[in-house]
Amino acid sequence: VQLVESGGGLVQAGASLRLSCAASGRMFSAYTMGWFRQAPGKEREFVAAIKWSGSSTLYADSVKGRFTISRDNAKNTVYLQVNSLKPEDTAVYYCAVDTTIRAGLRRLSRSYDFWGQGTQVTVSS
16 A cells, blocks of 8 residues: 655645645555654654544544544545644644544544655644
8 A cells, every 4th residue: 555645735734735645555444544644853642533424533632622633535545634733733744544444533643554655744823
């Protein structure tokens, strides 16, 4: 599985972005997808996950109410709508896939098997 993120950029505090992650492969609709981020000097942290069916989502407390994860299985794409951005949201954002068929929602990075190259989000104050 190959994952390619896009949509990052340099924005001011309060702005919004829509991050996309396009996946290769025929089994996308059976896989749970996640978004993580890593700020300079910090460990990679969980942001959000969406179940293979799209019926359930999970968020980190720090982004709940501001970020929305969604997916379009027909397009093999997962999205992360990021609103009301704060300087502390500055990080490289990665999407990841859990290739366990029809898995539940996962917060731990070790649960995910493949990762994209990341897209930079920089929020200025």
